Amino acid sequence: MLGFVVVVMLLAEASVGLGLRGKLPGLPGAVVVFAILLVGAHLAIRRFAPHADPLLLPLAALLNGLGIVMIYRLQLSGRNGNPGLRVTDMSGSATTTQLLYTGVGIAALIVVLAVIREARVLQRYTYTLGAVGIVLLAIPALLPDSNSAVNGAKVWIIFGGFSVQPGEFARLALAVFFAGYLVAKRNALALAGRRVLGITFPRARDLGPVLGAWAVSLLILVFETDIGQAALFFGLFVVMLYIATQRTSWLLIGVVLFLAGAGLTAMLFSHVMERFTVWLHPFQGANPTGIAFQPVQGLEGMAFGGLLGTGLGQGQPYHTPLVQSDFIFTAFGEELGLVGVMALLLVFGLLVQRGLRAALGVTEPFAKLLAGGLSFVLALQVFVIVGGVSGLIPLTGVTTPFLSEGGSSLVASWILVAVLIRVSDSARGPAPQPIQDEGMTQVVRAV
Amino acid sequence: MNRAILRISLACLAMFVLLLLNVNYLQAFRAPRLASATGNVRVFNEQFKYQRGSIIATGDGSDVTIAASQLIKGTRTYQRSYPQGRVYAPVTGYDTIYSTSGIEHTEDSLLAGTDPRLSVRNFTALLTGKQKQGATVELTISPAAQQAAFTALAGDGGHPAAVVAISPSTGAILALASYPTFDPNDLATLDGTKLNQVDRQLLADKRQPLLNRAISETYPPGSSFKIVTSSAAFSTNLVKDTNALVQAPSPLQLPNGHQLVNDGGEICGDGTPPIIQAFWMSCNTAFGNLGMRLTAPVLRDYSSRFGMNKPLAIPLPVVPSVLPEVPGWTDKSLTAFSAIGQFNDAVTPLQEAMFSAAVANHGQLMYPYLVQRVVGPGLSVITSAKTSVLSQAVSPQVAGNLEAMMFQVTHNPGGTAYATAGPQATGNITIVGKTGTAQNGIDNGNLNDAVFTCFVPGTGGQPSPIAVGVIVQGGGFGADAAAPIAVKVIQAYLRAHSS
Numbered sequence: 043m044l045g046f047v048v049v050v051m052l053l054a055e056a057s058v059g060l061g062l063r064g065k066l067p068g069l070p071g072a073v074v075v076f077a078i079l080l081v082g083a084h085l086a087i088r089r090f091a092p093h094a095d096p097l098l099l100p101l102a103a104l105l106n107g108l109g110i111v112m113i114y115r116l117q118l119s120g121r122n123g124n125p126g127l128r129v130t131d132m133s134g135s136a137t138t139t140q141l142l143y144t145g146v147g148i149a150a151l152i153v154v155l156a157v158i159r160e161a162r163v164l165q166r167y168t169y170t171l172g173a174v175g176i177v178l179l180a181i182p183a184l185l186p187d188s189n190s191a192v193n194g195a196k197v198w199i200i201f202g203g204f205s206v207q208p209g210e211f212a213r214l215a216l217a218v219f220f221a222g223y224l225v226a227k228r229n230a231l232a233l234a235g236r237r238v239l240g241i242t243f244p245r246a247r248d249l250g251p252v253l254g255a256w257a258v259s260l261l262i263l264v265f266e267t268d269i270g271q272a273a274l275f276f277g278l279f280v281v282m283l284y285i286a287t288q289r290t291s292w293l294l295i296g297v298v299l300f301l302a303g304a305g306l307t308a309m310l311f312s313h314v315m316e317r318f319t320v321w322l323h324p325f326q327g328a329n330p331t332g333i334a335f336q337p338v339q340g341l342e343g344m345a346f347g348g349l350l351g352t353g354l355g356q357g358q359p360y361h362t363p364l365v366q367s368d369f370i371f372t373a374f375g376e377e378l379g380l381v382g383v384m385a386l387l388l389v390f391g392l393l394v395q396r397g398l399r400a401a402l403g404v405t406e407p408f409a410k411l412l413a414g415g416l417s418f419v420l421a422l423q424v425f426v427i428v429g430g431v432s433g434l435i436p437l438t439g440v441t442t443p444f445l446s447e448g449g450s451s452l453v454a455s456w457i458l459v460a461v462l463i464r465v466s467d468s469a470r471g472p473a474p475q476p477i478q479d480e481g482m483t484q485v486v487r488a489v
Numbered sequence: 490m491n492r493a494i495l496r497i498s499l500a501c502l503a504m505f506v507l508l509l510l511n512v513n514y515l516q517a518f519r520a521p522r523l524a525s526a527t528g529n530v531r532v533f534n535e536q537f538k539y540q541r542g543s544i545i546a547t548g549d550g551s552d553v554t555i556a557a558s559q560l561i562k563g564t565r566t567y568q569r570s571y572p573q574g575r576v577y578a579p580v581t582g583y584d585t586i587y588s589t590s591g592i593e594h595t596e597d598s599l600l601a602g603t604d605p606r607l608s609v610r611n612f613t614a615l616l617t618g619k620q621k622q623g624a625t626v627e628l629t630i631s632p633a634a635q636q637a638a639f640t641a642l643a644g645d646g647g648h649p650a651a652v653v654a655i656s657p658s659t660g661a662i663l664a665l666a667s668y669p670t671f672d673p674n675d676l677a678t679l680d681g682t683k684l685n686q687v688d689r690q691l692l693a694d695k696r697q698p699l700l701n702r703a704i705s706e707t708y709p710p711g712s713s714f715k716i717v718t719s720s721a722a723f724s725t726n727l728v729k730d731t732n733a734l735v736q737a738p739s740p741l742q743l744p745n746g747h748q749l750v751n752d753g754g755e756i757c758g759d760g761t762p763p764i765i766q767a768f769w770m771s772c773n774t775a776f777g778n779l780g781m782r783l784t785a786p787v788l789r790d791y792s793s794r795f796g797m798n799k800p801l802a803i804p805l806p807v808v809p810s811v812l813p814e815v816p817g818w819t820d821k822s823l824t825a826f827s828a829i830g831q832f833n834d835a836v837t838p839l840q841e842a843m844f845s846a847a848v849a850n851h852g853q854l855m856y857p858y859l860v861q862r863v864v865g866p867g868l869s870v871i872t873s874a875k876t877s878v879l880s881q882a883v884s885p886q887v888a889g890n891l892e893a894m895m896f897q898v899t900h901n902p903g904g905t906a907y908a909t910a911g912p913q914a915t916g917n918i919t920i921v922g923k924t925g926t927a928q929n930g931i932d933n934g935n936l937n938d939a940v941f942t943c944f945v946p947g948t949g950g951q952p953s954p955i956a957v958g959v960i961v962q963g964g965g966f967g968a969d970a971a972a973p974i975a976v977k978v979i980q981a982y983l984r985a986h987s988s
Contacts, residue, residue, distance in 0.1 A: 125565060285493040330528055339530075344515055345523035346531040358531045376531075380516040384509060391505040398498045402491055414494045421501040425508060434511040 043100040051107040058115040061355020090155040091467035105444035143449035147456030154460035161409035168222025175215035178208035196266040210454035221412040224286035232287040270438030282415040321436035344375035351379025366447040394421040403469030413465040542600040542623030548631030569677040576639040583673040595804040622866040629661035637981030641974040642668035650961040651702035651838040657846040658952035660855030671698040704807040707835035711925030714830030721791040723887040731765040737775035745822035769897035769904040780828020794882040810840035841942040841958025849944040849953035852888035895921035909972040939964030941971035
């Protein structure tokens with residue numbers, strides 16, 4: 043299966059070379075390095091999680107590999123005599139950097155699998171990780187703009203040439219915190235409480251810390267003007283609460299709260315309102331060249347690709363600003379067409395499905411809750427960004443897991459997959475053997 | 490907790506289904522609409538990446554390329570070029586990076602390969618890895634006639650002028666030339682700054698080189714309109730045959746007190762000449778008098794039968810030639826002027842050719858057209874012209890009368906075009922026609938426009954090969970300025986088709 047991934051990547055790279063210059067590219071060094079990394083990850087899984095779901099690694103690797111090929115294609119555009127315009131906010135060594143982060147991500151995967159031999163180990167660090175999550179979220183808000191803001195979103199930690207998006211990791215840490223906390227309190231949350239209007243509300247003291255953590259993270263996100271991340275946190279929180287308590291009322295409250303929050307922020311913050319305008323009327327008046335320029339370019343790019351796409355290297359994705367990060371999905375839409383993006387969505391869907399399957403299979407509540415929550419948030423992230431760039435929902439800037447350029451998202455995505463692999467190993471592994479030979483227990487025949 | 494996880498799985502499934510439906514909607518159904526959105530930079534850039542179809546002139550039996558796209562060496566960009574650009578500019582039009590005109594405009598989707606009729610072929614090309622390609626547009630234009638027309642116009646002292654030649658039996662346009670004109674190669678530049686510069690120059694040029702005088706500008710028809718007046722007179726039995734006598738007082742007293750005189754105040758025969766003599770001498774008073782007796786609505790009716798008073802698409806849009814229903818147009822004094830192609834009468838050079846074409850084709854006017862065939866890449870014929878009848882202008886018998894009268898114009902020593910389109914001038918080609926010398930401008934202060942409409946009658950059961958209309962703005966006498974141009978076009982065409 044990994045061999046198949048490498049072959050797909052090789053063919054895609056050859057296609058880029060043919061599309062751009064009409065000849066095969068040189069030695070595909072990146073593919074070789076990528077293949078070596080995959081073999082390493084595979085061996086680590088065989089060693090540390092031998093019963094893990096065999097599909098998780100190849101699915102993630104396929105997405106990561108295609109992302110690298112697309113970044114390679116975009117980086118070549120307009121450079122070294124290649125046709126097209128240069129993607130100006132993209133470094134000439136973006137592919138190497140992305141490959142490096144892939145290495146870091148796979149290293150993180152191996153470390154997670156090696157160190158955390160059972161998911162419930164994490165439960166010990168519930169409050170530690172909760173605190174870490176909040177701090178990670180808070181840092182960009184407290185830093186000066188020069189060390190934290192890029193394109194208006196204040197979500198970075200930038201020092202020298204090095205930048206990290208701590209929110210990506212904070213999401214993982216807070217997922218562990220929610221899981222640990224909710225598992226400990228779920229009986230209280232599910233059973234105790236007062237019934238008001240047919241809905242049972244939990245006691246304030248059971249809910250306080252969770253609501254507090256959620257409110258703090260939301261506040262920070264509003265100050266950091268990162269609506270996409272806020273939506274992901276909120277979705278993660280509500281769904282984990284629902285899985286823990288099994289109360290449908292939580293989902294209803296969540297949806298109502300979300301719509302109210304969206305409406306309120308739209309009224310309070312002009313940049314949120316603008317997102318709605320752009321979503322509903324992208325082609326109205328001066329919007330296509332003004333506030334809706336980026337989404338319109340994305341839509342026209344995907345439309346230009348049509349059913350089968352222009353072929354890698356033969357479209358014009360470079361017209362779309364930030365096509366290498368938030369809008370990379372539209373570049374796939376343009377060059378691989380409807381067929382290509384449907385395949386990508388199916389790969390994402392399969393990845394989510396395998397994660398949920400692990401959550402269903404595992405018996406331990408903490409692991410179940412964590413895997414369920416993480417799988418859902420992966421699906422939600424794909425929905426928010428792909429739905430955003432394809433005009434289904436208002437656009438909010440979150441990264442496309444595994445595809446977008448950028449280290450934080452890639453490493454965090456690999457850690458997420460590592461956790462799912464760990465949980466799936468527990469789910470599919472043999473049931474713990476009852477201890478049989480404590481000394482020589484005498485077997486007595488009952489007559 | 491499993492029940493909740495299963496429900497969340499369904500929610501995830503729903504999200505992915507929504508995404509899949511949306512990308513299908515976007516890329517399959519909404520794509521064509523987005524492609525035509527204004528300012529779609531991808532579609533704009535795409536026009537240079539594929540080979541636009543050629544435009545070729547097939548009127549002489551062989552293919553002469555008049556517009557083609559070639560790959561610029563060392564790039565992937567195609568450059569449009571027009572061999573003999575000025576000669577064919579009124580037909581081809583231009584194809585700039587921003588806009589198109591002429592055949593480049595009307596056949597744009599076929600030339601660009603975006604027409605739905607080409608989509609099956611484009612789809613298979615996509616699957617087999619071949620490049621998308623535009624279709625070839627084959628025109629009815631005769632390179633011999635077109636070249637002769639352009640040379641004759643350019644050699645005529647630089648007067649603004651236009652000439653159109655038609656095959657009367659089909660309506661196929663054999664030549665369509667306008668002067669002064671432009672070189673579409675200058676506009677085919679891919680450099681936007683240079684294009685703007687050229688465009689500004691052309692628009693500022695007082696000689697109006699971008700104006701297609703053959704179909705987009707109208708002129709007074711002058712005496713050539715007497716063909717229509719005669720048609721009405723014969724068809725309504727007001728005049729029985731070509732030898733019937735008509736009143737030609739000199740001058741003609743008009744009801745409003747004014748007088749209508751013949752050119753130079755000459756007397757028309759003995760004052761009551763046969764209509765055929767009034768025609769070959771082009772007596773204004775005889776036809777002015779007939780017009781008053783016919784009335785304006787009848788004249789307008791017959792002008793419509795010759796294709797006037799409505800727009801045409803050949804497929805280039807043609808400005809309607811008119812005998813307009815302006816206030817007071819039925820006033821008999823004014824109708825007398827209408828009947829001799831003055832007052833508000835205005836026709837295109839194409840209309841002049843159509844007058845003769847209808848007579849040449851036994852009264853039946855064929856719809857004029859330029860596009861003979863459109864051939865897709867891979868030589869599949871996408872469209873093929875079907876000739877159609879525009880109207881039955883007059884009966885074959887009346888057409889015979891008209892032809893007899895037009896014969897005298899060029900063959901009677903007293904005919905207005907005897908010297909310039911008669912047997913001595915044409916080298917034994919029989920041309921029959923009608924001259925026109927139209928006064929125009931305020932108080933008729935401008936130089937006269939020279940008009941000539943003519944055709945070569947069919948012989949031995951063959952249909953008439955060619956009908957020509959010429960208008961030279963400020964050229965003076967129709968016989969002197971316009972007729973020689975028509976003769977040159979006819980000679981070139983017949984020479985190319987004699988062997």
